Amino acid sequence: MKVKSNIxxxxxxxRVSKRRVPRAMSDSGKMKKPDVKLVLLGDMNVGKTSLLHRxxxxxxxxxxxxxxxxxxxxxxxxxNISIWxxxxxxxxxxxxxxxxxxxxxIILTYDVTNWQSLAELEERFLSLTDTANExxxxxxxxxxxxLTDPKALEAEEMEAEEEGAEQxxxxxxxxxxxxxxxxxxxxxxxxxxxxxxxxxxRACLPAxxxxxxxxxxxxxxxxxxxxxxxxxxLPTILKKRSENSSPTVDLEExxxxxxxxxxxxx
Amino acid sequence: xxxxxxxxxQSETVRCSEPQSHxxxxxxxxxxxxxxxxxxNSSPVKLDxxxxxxxxxxxxxxxxxxxxxxxxxxxxxPEGPEGDGMSTRSSELSEVRTGEENGPSSQPxxxxxxxDQPENVSDSASTDNTLExxxxxxxxxxxxxxxxxxxxxxxxxLSEASSPVQAQAPSHRxxxxxxxxxxxxxKHVFVLSEAGKPIYSRYGNEEALSSTxxxxxxxxxxxxxxxxxIRSIYSDEHTVVFMQQGPLVxxxxxxxxxxxxxxxxxxxxxxxxIVSMLTQASINRIFERKKNYDxxxxxxxxxxxxxxxxxxxxxxxSFLLSAVHCLPLASSLRxxxxxxxxxxxxxxxxxxxxxxxxxxLTIVQEKTVIEDTRLEPADLHLLLNLIGASSAFxxxxxxxxxxxxxxxxxxxxxxxxxxxxxxxxxxxxLLLSTDKEAFYAVADCKRKIDExxxxxxxxxxxxxxxxxxxxxxxxxxLRHFMYKPFDVPDNHRQLTxxxxxxxxxxxxxxxxxMRLLDLYRYMHSRIHSSSRPLKLIYHVAERETxxxxxTSKFELYTCFSPLVTKASxxxxxxxxxxxxxxxxxxxxxxxxxxxxTTPNPSKGSRGGKGGSDRQDTTDNGFLSLL
Numbered sequence: 001m002k003v004k005s006n007i008x009x010x011x012x013x014x015r016v017s018k019r020r021v022p023r024a025m026s027d028s029g030k031m032k033k034p035d036v037k038l039v040l041l042g043d044m045n046v047g048k049t050s051l052l053h054r055x056x057x058x059x060x061x062x063x064x065x066x067x068x069x070x071x072x073x074x075x076x077x078x079x080n081i082s083i084w085x086x087x088x089x090x091x092x093x094x095x096x097x098x099x100x101x102x103x104x105x106i107i108l109t110y111d112v113t114n115w116q117s118l119a120e121l122e123e124r125f126l127s128l129t130d131t132a133n134e135x136x137x138x139x140x141x142x143x144x145x146x147l148t149d150p151k152a153l154e155a156e157e158m159e160a161e162e163e164g165a166e167q168x169x170x171x172x173x174x175x176x177x178x179x180x181x182x183x184x185x186x187x188x189x190x191x192x193x194x195x196x197x198x199x200x201x202r203a204c205l206p207a208x209x210x211x212x213x214x215x216x217x218x219x220x221x222x223x224x225x226x227x228x229x230x231x232x233x234l235p236t237i238l239k240k241r242s243e244n245s246s247p248t249v250d251l252e253e254x255x256x257x258x259x260x261x262x263x264x265x266x
Numbered sequence: 267x268x269x270x271x272x273x274x275x276q277s278e279t280v281r282c283s284e285p286q287s288h289x290x291x292x293x294x295x296x297x298x299x300x301x302x303x304x305x306x307n308s309s310p311v312k313l314d315x316x317x318x319x320x321x322x323x324x325x326x327x328x329x330x331x332x333x334x335x336x337x338x339x340x341x342x343x344p345e346g347p348e349g350d351g352m353s354t355r356s357s358e359l360s361e362v363r364t365g366e367e368n369g370p371s372s373q374p375x376x377x378x379x380x381x382d383q384p385e386n387v388s389d390s391a392s393t394d395n396t397l398e399x400x401x402x403x404x405x406x407x408x409x410x411x412x413x414x415x416x417x418x419x420x421x422x423x424l425s426e427a428s429s430p431v432q433a434q435a436p437s438h439r440x441x442x443x444x445x446x447x448x449x450x451x452x453k454h455v456f457v458l459s460e461a462g463k464p465i466y467s468r469y470g471n472e473e474a475l476s477s478t479x480x481x482x483x484x485x486x487x488x489x490x491x492x493x494x495x496i497r498s499i500y501s502d503e504h505t506v507v508f509m510q511q512g513p514l515v516x517x518x519x520x521x522x523x524x525x526x527x528x529x530x531x532x533x534x535x536x537x538x539x540i541v542s543m544l545t546q547a548s549i550n551r552i553f554e555r556k557k558n559y560d561x562x563x564x565x566x567x568x569x570x571x572x573x574x575x576x577x578x579x580x581x582x583x584s585f586l587l588s589a590v591h592c593l594p595l596a597s598s599l600r601x602x603x604x605x606x607x608x609x610x611x612x613x614x615x616x617x618x619x620x621x622x623x624x625x626x627l628t629i630v631q632e633k634t635v636i637e638d639t640r641l642e643p644a645d646l647h648l649l650l651n652l653i654g655a656s657s658a659f660x661x662x663x664x665x666x667x668x669x670x671x672x673x674x675x676x677x678x679x680x681x682x683x684x685x686x687x688x689x690x691x692x693x694x695x696l697l698l699s700t701d702k703e704a705f706y707a708v709a710d711c712k713r714k715i716d717e718x719x720x721x722x723x724x725x726x727x728x729x730x731x732x733x734x735x736x737x738x739x740x741x742x743x744l745r746h747f748m749y750k751p752f753d754v755p756d757n758h759r760q761l762t763x764x765x766x767x768x769x770x771x772x773x774x775x776x777x778x779x780m781r782l783l784d785l786y787r788y789m790h791s792r793i794h795s796s797s798r799p800l801k802l803i804y805h806v807a808e809r810e811t812x813x814x815x816x817t818s819k820f821e822l823y824t825c826f827s828p829l830v831t832k833a834s835x836x837x838x839x840x841x842x843x844x845x846x847x848x849x850x851x852x853x854x855x856x857x858x859x860x861x862x863t864t865p866n867p868s869k870g871s872r873g874g875k876g877g878s879d880r881q882d883t884t885d886n887g888f889l890s891l892l
């Protein structure tokens with residue numbers, strides 16, 4: 001047993017390139033435990049599921065309130081990134097810390113038209129991140145920007161042209177809903193989050209880069225958000241990998257690797 | 267006939283009210299209880315109430331009060347077993363109503379009551395405006411039927427009520443609760459806390475209904491103050507059923523003509539669905555700590571699950587029969603599906619369930635669990651409803667805590683929910699584990715199941731599986747049936763199931779389907795009547811003839827064309843039973859397979875194999891009635 005695992009570990013740098021082959025062949029790439037974890041947190045009805053849906057499926061759809069948490073796997077280059085879309089309802093509050101365990105990045109989502117949703121992030125959700133990685137990356141995301149920001153609305157038109165898809169014949173010419181949360185508020189919250197996590201503000205990513213305003217409805221900034229974060233968590237993956245080749249044997253890791261091999265040979 | 271039935275029920279209600287309660291009635295104390303409670307609860311919504319008072323509605327109310335009390339008061343008297351208890355009861359009822367009804371003395375009806383309870387009226391009149399408004403509603407709801415009779419001619423209240431339900435399905439939450447269309451809904455369900463705080467309303471916003479719910483709570487606590495429990499109120503068209511479960515009070519206001527027993531069991535489903543999300547222990551704990559806690563904080567977002575449940579309860583006979591409907595499938599295919607599930611196990615996995623088109627394909631259970639207790643159909647219904655109401659999009663895998671109230675109301679299972687056939691999303695896999703942290707291990711089981719399904723091309727076979735048509739039975743005149751075999755000793759641990767063909771013409775429209783279900787509900791209520799249960803009913807209805815039969819081995823409801831004769835119907839049933847016997851392997855899950863995932867994982871694989879040995883020897887008796 002021990003010998004086997006040693007071999008696997010020795011082979012680990014190779015696995016990266018090898019694993020892509022069976023995945024392309026039989027879609028069994030999901031067998032592998034994900035490399036890194038990203039979690040969406042935020043009050044109910046701020047649009048967490050819609051954001052993820054927009055990114056994964058390229059469309060906006062009426063969603064129903066999420067039950068518990070939903071797990072998605074996203075391939076990002078050679079890496080498997082797992083994304084947890086959590087329920088914002090208080091009912092599932094107790095589970096939050098479980099979904100956040102060892103998370104490499106956490107997206108704190110609020111609704112730009114709802115001040116309370118930003119306040120909730122600090123009151124209710126911040127403490128859930130205690131179980132996340134120590135060097136966890138935080139992003140503060142204000143969704144529903146299409147309601148307040150003409151720029152976000154325009155994104156819809158661009159998107160429509162790109163996709164060539166049918167779009168509703170008319171949409172409100174100008175945003176009508178009052179914006180309740182300013183970008184500065186989100187930036188201030190980002191600072192407080194870092195202080196809460198006792199991370200050094202100067203060493204961390206600057207607030208300007210980590211505060212987003214998005215619209216799941218029009219797609220505004222959605223790709224930017226996810227892809228920025230994916231790129232940012234890459235160093236975490238590499239670090240984890242190098243840690244794994246330390247003398248400590250991770251049996252889970254080995255089992256995963258074995259299965260991959262079997263899939264490859266058969 | 268039906269009236270007679272109702273009267274019986276009513277006399278029962280009467281019987282359960284002890285004579286003492288009427289003594290306390292005459293004491294102003296007990297009245298105060300009712301008054302104070304409705305006051306407390308209705309005070310936060312003064313605003314709403316004041317807007318709710320167009321002059322038209324007040325004149326309506328007058329009519330309503332007239333008509334409710336007219337028929338309902340004298341009704342019990344002739345039949346009452348205890349003359350005294352009876353009359354006190356009726357006076358008590360009217361008093362409960364007056365306690366809240368008689369707000370403004372400007373209403374002529376109010377004066378009629380004043381004669382009976384002068385103090386009472388002055389009490390409530392002096393209290394608050396809110397009182398009168400909320401009560402006005404309850405009374406009108408109770409008496410709505412009679413209003414319809416006057417206003418809208420002879421058309422049946424039932425069909426009238428069901429049409430608006432379908433017309434405006436999506437936006438019930440924003441409905442105007444003062445509108446006539448709101449009152450006309452076929453079945454209202456309300457959930458409130460013991461403190462009278464609204465928790466859920468099927469139609470309309472609970473917030474707007476807090477005064478109404480306050481009145482409901484007042485009724486409950488008023489009767490409670492006399493060491494009694496309010497069970498139901500009957501009016502011409504409506505049945506109001508009350509149920510208290512721990513700190514929650516559930517109320518059903520229905521004009522569906524269902525029996526009290528049926529409405530009560532539906533309320534129990536609602537309660538259990540709430541428990542499935544929060545657990546009974548935590549509900550009790552919350553209210554012990556804070557009596558006036560607003561449970562909507564925890565249930566926010568779950569309204570759709572409850573809405574979905576109530577729609578299912580109305581449209582799916584599984585709930586009526588407390589049995590599970592499984593998709594007919596060649597037994598060899600079902601077995602191979604079970605085997606796929608049996609092979610994909612991980613420690614602490616207790617149930618593996620495969621569902622297609624909202625019907626059960628197969629279920630595999632942990633060995634020790636199945637020995638201890640079994641999965642109740644009701645728990646499975648709640649699970650199916652949860653899946654239906656939560657949308658996992660395509661590749662998503664859901665991991666959520668869920669409590670199975672009948673299995674254990676105080677603990678959570680962790681449910682893994684994923685579709686095996688994205689993007690169609692018709693075949694759903696449900697894995698239940700007791701380990702909160704087991705997501706990745708359970709998700710791995712899904713990969714194995716995926717793999718197994720792929721190698722056997724099982725998804726394609728499942729897609730071909732279909733329900734059947736009544737014509738396949740080969741009995742002319744038979745339009746539809748529902749057959750539920752009872753457990754027989756050899757199959758004691760069976761999951762209670764039933765089988766039923768597709769509803770086809772003339773039951774292809776929504777209304778006709780509902781009408782047939784209503785007929786079944788009526789037959790069911792007669793069979794299961796607590797006062798006079800029946801074994802066999804031959805019921806000639808206007809457009810069809812129904813025959814229901816219950817024996818120690820099965821419960822059967824059949825629907826024939828109207829021209830069938832009694833003899834030919836009985837003959838047809840014999841043929842039908844023979845057909846079911848022949849097809850039972852396909853129609854039912856005969857031996858729910860098992861696996862063992864007890865903590866020692868090495869034992870698990872052995873258990874899996876052991877479970878796959880089918881116990882074919884135990885088949886006899888399952889349907890040996892012919």
